[in-house]
Amino acid sequence: MEDEGEEFFSLPTHEKQKAGPASPLGYGSRNIGFNGDSGELEYLLLHTNPVSISQRAKIICRKDPIKFSCVVNEYVGAVRQLACEILEMLAEGLGLGEKGSFSRLIRDTESDSLVRLNHYPPNSTTGNNDINDGLSRRNGSKIKEGKGGRIGFGEHSDPQILSLLRSNDVDGLQILSSDHHGGGVWVPVPADPAAFFVNVGDALQALTNGRFISVRHRAMANSYSSRLSIIFFGAPALRAWISPLPEMITPETPRRYKSFTWAEYKKAMYSLRLGHNRLDLFHADEEVEEEDVDFIKSI
Numbered sequence: 001m002e003d004e005g006e007e008f009f010s011l012p013t014h015e016k017q018k019a020g021p022a023s024p025l026g027y028g029s030r031n032i033g034f035n036g037d038s039g040e041l042e043y044l045l046l047h048t049n050p051v052s053i054s055q056r057a058k059i060i061c062r063k064d065p066i067k068f069s070c071v072v073n074e075y076v077g078a079v080r081q082l083a084c085e086i087l088e089m090l091a092e093g094l095g096l097g098e099k100g101s102f103s104r105l106i107r108d109t110e111s112d113s114l115v116r117l118n119h120y121p122p123n124s125t126t127g128n129n130d131i132n133d134g135l136s137r138r139n140g141s142k143i144k145e146g147k148g149g150r151i152g153f154g155e156h157s158d159p160q161i162l163s164l165l166r167s168n169d170v171d172g173l174q175i176l177s178s179d180h181h182g183g184g185v186w187v188p189v190p191a192d193p194a195a196f197f198v199n200v201g202d203a204l205q206a207l208t209n210g211r212f213i214s215v216r217h218r219a220m221a222n223s224y225s226s227r228l229s230i231i232f233f234g235a236p237a238l239r240a241w242i243s244p245l246p247e248m249i250t251p252e253t254p255r256r257y258k259s260f261t262w263a264e265y266k267k268a269m270y271s272l273r274l275g276h277n278r279l280d281l282f283h284a285d286e287e288v289e290e291e292d293v294d295f296i297k298s299i
Ligand SMILES: C=C1C[C@]23C[C@@]1(O)CC[C@H]2[C@@]12CC[C@H](O)[C@@](C)(C(=O)O1)[C@H]2[C@@H]3C(=O)O
Pocket: 024, 032, 033, 034, 035, 037, 045, 114, 116, 156, 157, 158, 159, 160, 233, 269, 270, 271, 272, 273, 274
Protein backbone atom coordinates (compact mmCIF):
# COMPACT_ATOMS: atom_id res chain seq x y z
CA MET A 1 0.00 0.00 0.00
CA GLU A 2 2.87 2.34 0.86
CA ASP A 3 4.44 1.54 -2.54
CA GLU A 4 1.18 2.40 -4.32
CA GLY A 5 1.07 5.70 -2.42
CA GLU A 6 4.69 6.54 -3.23
CA GLU A 7 4.18 5.71 -6.88
CA PHE A 8 1.11 7.96 -7.10
CA PHE A 9 2.65 10.92 -5.26
CA SER A 10 5.77 10.76 -7.42
CA LEU A 11 3.70 11.35 -10.59
CA PRO A 12 3.89 14.78 -12.26
CA THR A 13 1.45 17.30 -10.76
CA HIS A 14 -0.81 17.38 -13.83
CA GLU A 15 -1.23 13.58 -13.65
CA LYS A 16 -2.15 13.65 -9.95
CA GLN A 17 -4.61 16.47 -10.53
CA LYS A 18 -6.63 14.20 -12.83
CA ALA A 19 -7.74 12.40 -9.63
CA GLY A 20 -8.88 15.67 -8.01
CA PRO A 21 -9.89 18.05 -6.68
CA ALA A 22 -10.98 16.20 -3.54
CA SER A 23 -14.71 16.68 -3.08
CA PRO A 24 -14.16 15.32 -0.43
CA LEU A 25 -12.93 12.06 -2.08
CA GLY A 26 -10.04 12.00 -4.53
CA TYR A 27 -6.73 13.83 -4.77
CA GLY A 28 -6.25 17.01 -2.79
CA SER A 29 -3.29 19.31 -2.45
CA ARG A 30 -3.02 21.76 0.46
CA ASN A 31 -6.78 22.27 0.76
CA ILE A 32 -8.47 20.22 3.48
CA GLY A 33 -12.28 20.02 3.51
CA PHE A 34 -14.56 22.75 2.19
CA ASN A 35 -14.11 25.54 4.70
CA GLY A 36 -10.73 27.08 4.00
CA ASP A 37 -8.43 24.74 5.95
CA SER A 38 -5.04 24.10 4.45
CA GLY A 39 -1.81 22.33 5.24
CA GLU A 40 1.56 21.36 3.83
CA LEU A 41 0.43 18.09 2.31
CA GLU A 42 -1.13 16.33 -0.61
CA TYR A 43 -3.46 13.39 -0.15
CA LEU A 44 -5.76 10.76 -1.59
CA LEU A 45 -9.05 10.22 0.24
CA LEU A 46 -10.98 7.08 -0.70
CA HIS A 47 -14.22 5.45 0.37
CA THR A 48 -13.58 1.81 1.36
CA ASN A 49 -16.49 0.45 -0.68
CA PRO A 50 -14.85 -1.88 -3.30
CA VAL A 51 -17.00 -0.46 -6.12
CA SER A 52 -15.90 3.07 -5.27
CA ILE A 53 -12.25 1.92 -5.04
CA SER A 54 -12.30 0.26 -8.46
CA GLN A 55 -13.85 3.38 -10.05
CA ARG A 56 -11.25 5.69 -8.48
CA ALA A 57 -8.42 3.26 -9.35
CA LYS A 58 -9.01 3.87 -13.07
CA ILE A 59 -8.05 7.52 -12.61
CA ILE A 60 -5.48 7.17 -9.82
CA CYS A 61 -3.48 4.35 -11.37
CA ARG A 62 -3.98 4.30 -15.14
CA LYS A 63 -0.97 1.97 -15.47
CA ASP A 64 -2.52 -0.87 -13.46
CA PRO A 65 -5.91 -0.02 -11.88
CA ILE A 66 -6.66 -3.67 -11.07
CA LYS A 67 -3.47 -4.00 -9.03
CA PHE A 68 -4.21 -0.72 -7.23
CA SER A 69 -7.76 -1.88 -6.36
CA CYS A 70 -6.49 -5.26 -5.13
CA VAL A 71 -3.82 -3.69 -2.92
CA VAL A 72 -6.26 -1.16 -1.41
CA ASN A 73 -9.03 -3.75 -0.89
CA GLU A 74 -6.59 -6.14 0.76
CA TYR A 75 -5.23 -3.40 3.03
CA VAL A 76 -8.73 -2.20 3.96
CA GLY A 77 -9.85 -5.77 4.72
CA ALA A 78 -6.89 -6.33 7.05
CA VAL A 79 -7.12 -3.01 8.92
CA ARG A 80 -10.91 -3.26 9.24
CA GLN A 81 -10.45 -6.70 10.82
CA LEU A 82 -7.80 -5.30 13.18
CA ALA A 83 -10.08 -2.36 14.09
CA CYS A 84 -12.94 -4.78 14.82
CA GLU A 85 -10.73 -6.92 17.07
CA ILE A 86 -9.59 -3.82 18.99
CA LEU A 87 -13.20 -2.63 19.34
CA GLU A 88 -14.25 -6.06 20.60
CA MET A 89 -11.50 -5.99 23.24
CA LEU A 90 -12.60 -2.50 24.26
CA ALA A 91 -16.22 -3.68 24.58
CA GLU A 92 -15.08 -6.61 26.73
CA GLY A 93 -12.91 -4.31 28.84
CA LEU A 94 -15.91 -2.08 29.47
CA GLY A 95 -17.90 -5.13 30.60
CA LEU A 96 -20.51 -4.76 27.84
CA GLY A 97 -22.81 -7.78 27.42
CA GLU A 98 -22.47 -7.61 23.63
CA LYS A 99 -18.84 -7.63 22.50
CA GLY A 100 -19.87 -6.58 18.98
CA SER A 101 -21.55 -3.37 20.19
CA PHE A 102 -18.96 -1.21 18.43
CA SER A 103 -17.44 -3.52 15.80
CA ARG A 104 -20.82 -4.36 14.20
CA LEU A 105 -21.04 -0.70 13.15
CA ILE A 106 -17.93 -0.87 10.99
CA ARG A 107 -18.56 -4.46 9.79
CA ASP A 108 -21.81 -3.21 8.25
CA THR A 109 -21.62 -3.65 4.44
CA GLU A 110 -22.82 -0.05 4.11
CA SER A 111 -20.17 1.26 6.52
CA ASP A 112 -18.98 4.76 5.57
CA SER A 113 -15.34 3.94 6.39
CA LEU A 114 -12.58 5.85 4.57
CA VAL A 115 -8.91 5.35 3.82
CA ARG A 116 -6.55 8.26 3.44
CA LEU A 117 -2.98 8.51 2.16
CA ASN A 118 -1.24 11.68 3.28
CA HIS A 119 2.04 12.78 1.72
CA TYR A 120 4.01 15.52 3.46
CA PRO A 121 6.82 16.54 1.11
CA PRO A 122 9.98 18.08 2.50
CA ASN A 123 10.11 21.89 2.05
CA SER A 124 7.39 23.46 -0.08
CA THR A 125 6.97 21.18 -3.02
CA THR A 126 3.36 20.15 -2.31
CA GLY A 127 1.48 19.47 -5.51
CA ASN A 128 3.59 21.97 -7.43
CA ASN A 129 7.20 21.21 -8.06
CA ASP A 130 7.80 24.80 -9.19
CA ILE A 131 7.36 26.18 -5.66
CA ASN A 132 10.62 25.50 -3.92
CA ASP A 133 11.56 28.71 -2.22
CA GLY A 134 11.23 27.38 1.34
CA LEU A 135 8.16 29.51 2.07
CA SER A 136 4.74 28.03 2.79
CA ARG A 137 2.20 29.83 0.64
CA ARG A 138 -1.39 29.31 -0.40
CA ASN A 139 -3.09 31.83 -2.68
CA GLY A 140 -0.04 34.03 -2.18
CA SER A 141 -0.32 34.17 1.62
CA LYS A 142 1.91 32.43 4.13
CA ILE A 143 0.52 29.31 5.84
CA LYS A 144 0.44 29.52 9.64
CA GLU A 145 3.55 27.95 11.08
CA GLY A 146 3.60 26.22 14.45
CA LYS A 147 6.46 26.94 16.83
CA GLY A 148 9.28 24.80 15.50
CA GLY A 149 7.73 23.56 12.27
CA ARG A 150 5.30 23.70 9.41
CA ILE A 151 1.79 22.42 10.03
CA GLY A 152 1.13 19.51 7.70
CA PHE A 153 -2.38 18.68 8.94
CA GLY A 154 -3.86 20.99 11.56
CA GLU A 155 -5.27 20.20 15.01
CA HIS A 156 -8.47 18.13 15.01
CA SER A 157 -10.13 15.01 16.37
CA ASP A 158 -11.17 12.21 14.01
CA PRO A 159 -14.96 12.13 13.67
CA GLN A 160 -15.42 8.35 13.12
CA ILE A 161 -15.35 5.39 15.56
CA LEU A 162 -11.73 4.24 15.38
CA SER A 163 -8.76 5.31 13.22
CA LEU A 164 -5.72 3.15 12.53
CA LEU A 165 -2.71 5.13 11.32
CA ARG A 166 0.54 3.78 9.97
CA SER A 167 3.37 5.92 8.63
CA ASN A 168 6.79 5.50 7.11
CA ASP A 169 9.70 6.07 9.48
CA VAL A 170 9.45 9.88 9.41
CA ASP A 171 8.19 11.66 12.54
CA GLY A 172 5.43 14.26 12.44
CA LEU A 173 2.38 13.08 14.34
CA GLN A 174 1.63 14.86 17.63
CA ILE A 175 -1.18 14.45 20.16
CA LEU A 176 -2.55 17.13 22.46
CA SER A 177 -2.21 16.17 26.09
CA SER A 178 -4.79 18.39 27.81
CA ASP A 179 -4.58 19.66 31.36
CA HIS A 180 -7.62 20.51 33.49
CA HIS A 181 -7.36 24.24 32.84
CA GLY A 182 -8.11 24.14 29.13
CA GLY A 183 -4.39 24.23 28.28
CA GLY A 184 -2.31 21.48 26.78
CA VAL A 185 0.99 20.37 25.44
CA TRP A 186 1.80 18.77 22.08
CA VAL A 187 3.40 15.36 22.55
CA PRO A 188 5.25 13.84 19.56
CA VAL A 189 4.36 10.27 18.62
CA PRO A 190 7.59 8.73 17.29
CA ALA A 191 7.20 7.11 13.88
CA ASP A 192 7.17 3.31 13.87
CA PRO A 193 6.44 1.68 10.50
CA ALA A 194 5.95 -1.64 12.29
CA ALA A 195 3.06 -0.34 14.43
CA PHE A 196 -0.36 1.24 14.17
CA PHE A 197 -1.34 4.38 16.01
CA VAL A 198 -4.92 3.81 17.19
CA ASN A 199 -7.13 6.84 17.69
CA VAL A 200 -10.56 6.95 19.31
CA GLY A 201 -13.01 8.94 17.16
CA ASP A 202 -15.80 11.32 18.19
CA ALA A 203 -18.46 8.64 17.51
CA LEU A 204 -16.79 6.25 19.99
CA GLN A 205 -16.58 9.06 22.53
CA ALA A 206 -20.37 9.52 22.17
CA LEU A 207 -21.09 5.76 22.25
CA THR A 208 -19.09 5.40 25.48
CA ASN A 209 -20.70 8.56 26.93
CA GLY A 210 -17.27 10.20 27.19
CA ARG A 211 -15.48 7.27 28.82
CA PHE A 212 -13.12 7.14 25.82
CA ILE A 213 -11.94 10.47 24.48
CA SER A 214 -11.22 11.37 20.84
CA VAL A 215 -7.78 12.87 21.31
CA ARG A 216 -6.86 15.99 19.34
CA HIS A 217 -3.87 15.50 17.10
CA ARG A 218 -2.02 17.11 14.21
CA ALA A 219 0.83 16.32 11.82
CA MET A 220 3.91 18.45 11.28
CA ALA A 221 5.63 18.42 7.91
CA ASN A 222 9.24 17.36 8.16
CA SER A 223 11.63 19.78 6.47
CA TYR A 224 14.13 17.17 5.39
CA SER A 225 12.27 13.93 4.68
CA SER A 226 9.12 12.98 2.87
CA ARG A 227 6.46 11.58 5.22
CA LEU A 228 3.74 9.17 4.10
CA SER A 229 0.90 8.15 6.39
CA ILE A 230 -2.02 5.82 5.68
CA ILE A 231 -5.11 6.06 7.85
CA PHE A 232 -8.18 3.83 8.01
CA PHE A 233 -11.19 5.65 9.50
CA GLY A 234 -13.70 3.04 10.71
CA ALA A 235 -17.17 4.58 10.43
CA PRO A 236 -20.79 3.43 10.76
CA ALA A 237 -23.35 3.41 7.94
CA LEU A 238 -24.99 6.77 7.22
CA ARG A 239 -28.31 5.50 8.64
CA ALA A 240 -26.74 4.19 11.89
CA TRP A 241 -27.74 5.83 15.17
CA ILE A 242 -25.00 6.90 17.56
CA SER A 243 -26.23 6.97 21.16
CA PRO A 244 -24.44 6.54 24.46
CA LEU A 245 -24.82 2.84 25.34
CA PRO A 246 -27.22 2.27 28.29
CA GLU A 247 -24.40 0.53 30.25
CA MET A 248 -22.37 3.75 30.02
CA ILE A 249 -25.07 5.86 31.68
CA THR A 250 -25.11 5.76 35.47
CA PRO A 251 -26.15 8.19 38.24
CA GLU A 252 -22.45 9.15 38.51
CA THR A 253 -22.05 9.46 34.72
CA PRO A 254 -25.34 10.88 33.40
CA ARG A 255 -26.02 10.96 29.68
CA ARG A 256 -23.68 13.46 27.99
CA TYR A 257 -24.69 13.22 24.32
CA LYS A 258 -27.89 13.33 22.30
CA SER A 259 -28.64 10.54 19.80
CA PHE A 260 -27.69 11.34 16.23
CA THR A 261 -27.29 9.50 12.96
CA TRP A 262 -23.89 9.28 11.31
CA ALA A 263 -25.38 11.20 8.35
CA GLU A 264 -26.30 14.08 10.70
CA TYR A 265 -22.83 14.09 12.22
CA LYS A 266 -21.18 14.10 8.79
CA LYS A 267 -23.30 17.01 7.68
CA ALA A 268 -22.24 18.95 10.76
CA MET A 269 -18.57 18.09 10.30
CA TYR A 270 -18.43 19.14 6.65
CA SER A 271 -19.95 22.52 7.46
CA LEU A 272 -17.31 23.22 10.13
CA ARG A 273 -13.59 23.99 10.19
CA LEU A 274 -11.09 21.20 10.82
CA GLY A 275 -10.28 22.30 14.38
CA HIS A 276 -13.90 22.73 15.52
CA ASN A 277 -15.03 20.66 18.49
CA ARG A 278 -17.99 19.10 16.65
CA LEU A 279 -19.20 16.84 19.44
CA ASP A 280 -19.99 19.95 21.51
CA LEU A 281 -22.98 20.50 19.23
CA PHE A 282 -24.48 17.20 20.38
CA HIS A 283 -24.22 17.65 24.16
CA ALA A 284 -27.32 16.31 25.95
CA ASP A 285 -28.25 18.97 28.43
CA GLU A 286 -25.61 21.65 28.46
CA GLU A 287 -26.51 25.22 27.58
CA VAL A 288 -25.92 25.37 23.84
CA GLU A 289 -25.11 28.74 22.27
CA GLU A 290 -28.06 30.20 20.36
CA GLU A 291 -26.20 30.04 17.07
CA ASP A 292 -25.42 26.37 17.70
CA VAL A 293 -29.15 25.66 18.28
CA ASP A 294 -29.92 27.26 14.91
CA PHE A 295 -27.14 25.21 13.36
CA ILE A 296 -28.42 21.91 14.82
CA LYS A 297 -31.96 22.73 13.66
CA SER A 298 -30.67 23.35 10.15
CA ILE A 299 -29.09 19.90 9.79
C1 LIG B 1 -12.20 20.43 7.30
C2 LIG B 1 -12.63 19.21 7.22
C3 LIG B 1 -11.84 18.08 6.59
C4 LIG B 1 -12.51 16.86 7.19
C5 LIG B 1 -13.96 17.30 7.11
C6 LIG B 1 -13.90 18.66 7.79
O1 LIG B 1 -15.00 19.50 7.49
C7 LIG B 1 -13.79 18.45 9.30
C8 LIG B 1 -13.16 17.07 9.63
C9 LIG B 1 -12.03 16.69 8.67
C10 LIG B 1 -11.62 15.23 8.80
C11 LIG B 1 -10.46 14.98 9.79
C12 LIG B 1 -10.21 13.49 9.88
C13 LIG B 1 -10.14 12.82 8.48
O2 LIG B 1 -8.90 13.13 7.87
C14 LIG B 1 -11.30 13.30 7.57
C15 LIG B 1 -11.33 12.50 6.27
C16 LIG B 1 -12.58 13.22 8.33
O3 LIG B 1 -13.40 12.33 8.30
O4 LIG B 1 -12.76 14.38 9.06
C17 LIG B 1 -11.20 14.81 7.41
C18 LIG B 1 -12.24 15.50 6.52
C19 LIG B 1 -11.78 15.62 5.08
O5 LIG B 1 -10.58 15.82 4.80
O6 LIG B 1 -12.65 15.53 4.20
